[in-house]
Amino acid sequence: MKVNVVLFGTMRKYAKEDKFQMEFEEGAKLSDLLDRLKIEDRVYIIVLVNGRRADEDTVLTDGANVHILTPVGGG
Amino acid sequence: MGRHTGDEGAARLRWQSHGREAATGLLRGVGDSEMLTNDERMRYSRQLVIPEIGEAGQEKLRVAKVLVVGAGGLGSPAAMYLAAAGVGTLGLVDSDVVDLSNLQRQILHGVNHLGLAKVESAKRALARLNPGVHVVPHRMTVTSENVSGLIEPYDVVVDAVDNLETRYVVNDACVKAGKPLIEAGVLRFDGMVLTVIPGEGPCYRCIFPVLPPPGAVPSCREAGIIGAVPGVVGSIEALEAIKVILGLGQPLVGRLLLFDGLAMTWREVNAARDPNCPACGGGRG
Numbered sequence: 001m002k003v004n005v006v007l008f009g010t011m012r013k014y015a016k017e018d019k020f021q022m023e024f025e026e027g028a029k030l031s032d033l034l035d036r037l038k039i040e041d042r043v044y045i046i047v048l049v050n051g052r053r054a055d056e057d058t059v060l061t062d063g064a065n066v067h068i069l070t071p072v073g074g075g
Numbered sequence: 076m077g078r079h080t081g082d083e084g085a086a087r088l089r090w091q092s093h094g095r096e097a098a099t100g101l102l103r104g105v106g107d108s109e110m111l112t113n114d115e116r117m118r119y120s121r122q123l124v125i126p127e128i129g130e131a132g133q134e135k136l137r138v139a140k141v142l143v144v145g146a147g148g149l150g151s152p153a154a155m156y157l158a159a160a161g162v163g164t165l166g167l168v169d170s171d172v173v174d175l176s177n178l179q180r181q182i183l184h185g186v187n188h189l190g191l192a193k194v195e196s197a198k199r200a201l202a203r204l205n206p207g208v209h210v211v212p213h214r215m216t217v218t219s220e221n222v223s224g225l226i227e228p229y230d231v232v233v234d235a236v237d238n239l240e241t242r243y244v245v246n247d248a249c250v251k252a253g254k255p256l257i258e259a260g261v262l263r264f265d266g267m268v269l270t271v272i273p274g275e276g277p278c279y280r281c282i283f284p285v286l287p288p289p290g291a292v293p294s295c296r297e298a299g300i301i302g303a304v305p306g307v308v309g310s311i312e313a314l315e316a317i318k319v320i321l322g323l324g325q326p327l328v329g330r331l332l333l334f335d336g337l338a339m340t341w342r343e344v345n346a347a348r349d350p351n352c353p354a355c356g357g358g359r360g
Contacts, residue, residue, distance in 0.1 A: 006342060008333050009265045010293065018338065044287040051345040053282065067344050069333070071283045072260035072267050073239035074295035075149040075305065 001026060001062035003033070008069035014039055024060055031056035033066065045070055115207070119161055132321050133161060139320045142166040142229035144217060144245055146193040148295070148305030149235035149259055149312060151183040156313035157233075158201045158208045162320070165201065166229055168213040169193040180302030217241050222248040231316050234258045235309060237295060243286050246271065246279040250355045257315045259308050262298055264336035266308035268327055269346070270315050273355060276329035281349040304336050 007018045014037045024032060030047060034056065039045065047054050048067040060066075111119070111130060122128050139162050143154045146169040158165055171193050173184045181193075188196035194212035201210050213225060217236070222244050226232050232254050234245050242258065249256040249271060256271040258279050271278045311332070318324045331344040348355065 006344075008267075008335070008342075009262060010298075018335070044285070044291050046283055048282070048344055048346060052347050053284070053349060067333075067342075069267075070292055071239055071242075071287065072262045072265060073237070073242065073292055074260060074262045074298075074300050075145050075147055075235050075237040 001028075001060070003060050003062070003064045003066055005033070005037075006065070006067045008067065009072055010070055011039075011045065011068045014068075028060050029056065030054050030058040030060060030066070033060065037068075039068070115161070118205075118207075122160065127323050128321065132323075135321055136161045136317070137163040139231070140164040140166070140229045141231045141233060141316055141320075142168065142226055143233045143235055144168045144241070145235035145237060146181075146183060146197045147171075147177065147235065147237055148180040148300060148302065149261065149309040150197075150233075151181050152306050152309035153233050153235050153257075153312045153316070154183065154197060154201060155204060156310055157316060158205045158210070160313070160317055161205065162208065162316075164209045164211065164229075166211040166213060167194045167197050168215060168217060168225065169197075170214060170216040180300060180305055182302075182306070217244055219244050219247075223252065226252060226254055229254070231319055232256045233312050233316055235312065239286055239292060242279060247354045249273065250278045250280075255316075255319045257312045257319070259312050261300055261305045261308050262293065262295060264301060264304055266304050266334040266336070268308060268311050268315070268332040268334075269330070270319070270327040272319075272326065272328050277346050277348045278352065278355045280354040281352045282331060282346050284349065284352065301336070304334070307336070308334060 002021045002023050005020055005022055007015055012018045022033060034042060046069050049058055049064055111133060119133055123130060123133060141157055141162050143150045146167050154165060154167060173188045173191050173193055173196050175189060177184060183197045183200045192214050194214045198210045198212050201208060226248055232249050234242060234256060236242055250273045253273045258271055259268040315326055318326050329346055331346045333342040
């Protein structure tokens with residue numbers, strides 16, 4: 001299955017592009033996606049899967065839209 | 076202008092949100108409508124001709140009270156466009172003084188105001204732009220203790236602060252008070268905007284539930300900011316506030332808008348309420 005990934009802000013450093021697709025076996029979890037991107041510091045990142053805040057155990061589904069971001073605090 | 080006709084008990088303003096009627100219960104409608112002066116007709120002529128605004132909309136703007144929290148990079152364009160549009164009462168909150176390092180992005184301020192309190196500098200700049208606007212300076216640091224009283228007199232709050240901690244304080248207070256909140260943040264070439272209508276969509280804490288500790292997320296001082304980015308994003312905040320006041324269009328309720336100034340792309344993330352949100356309860360009532 002394929003999932004659509006968008007990296008925003010400081011999370012862009014984990015890939016060459018900020019919008020791309022990733023392919024996984026059925027049953028893959030969000031933790032698998034984060035592992036493959038080598039995102040180790042996960043405490044304060046926010047991952048939205050189809051608009052809902054997700055944790056590492058969230059099971060990915062075909063066509064899911066995954067946004068990985070951190071809060072932006074400047075003003 | 077000196078003729079604010081706001082009737083605190085006036086009819087509630089309703090607007091279309093995501094295709095359905097939504098009411099804040101907070102915004103006053105047009106009270107005892109007064110005719111615009113000739114000067115005002117000229118000043119606002121380019122927006123009076125917009126069918127969705129007209130004189131009735133201009134009157135709504137005139138009786139509206141908006142609080143802009145932060146008179147810096149985001150607060151500068153937000154306050155300037157709100158004042159220029161004729162928002163009758165504009166509160167400004169900031170505890171800082173104008174510093175030379177601010178001027179690269181904080182276009183309310185100039186070298187002649189270095190060392191002056193930002194709220195006073197802003198008040199003078201806004202008076203030059205539109206003397207008909209009543210500007211209320213609040214030189215203070217926003218805290219969980221004083222925030223409720225601070226936002227209480229206002230209809231809409233624009234969050235233009237430069238730190239994460241205050242965002243959570245303002246979000247939580249607006250949710251508790253049922254105040255519409257226009258939330259935005261910027262860093263480097265990036266910006267994000269979310270309009271929070273309590274009860275209608277997610278609040279800031281629904282998406283970002285936990286305040287990161289100091290140093291966990293970089294600030295503009297650490298990571299940098301190019302001035303045009305808060306210019307773009309602060310202008311969107313002003314437009315969102317105007318839409319909420321006028322009851323027009325589709326505010327960014329449940330839609331987190333992400334701006335990438337380098338790629339020059341806009342992305343919209345549909346964001347849902349968190350049923351376990353400690354601030355708004357995500358619709359549990």
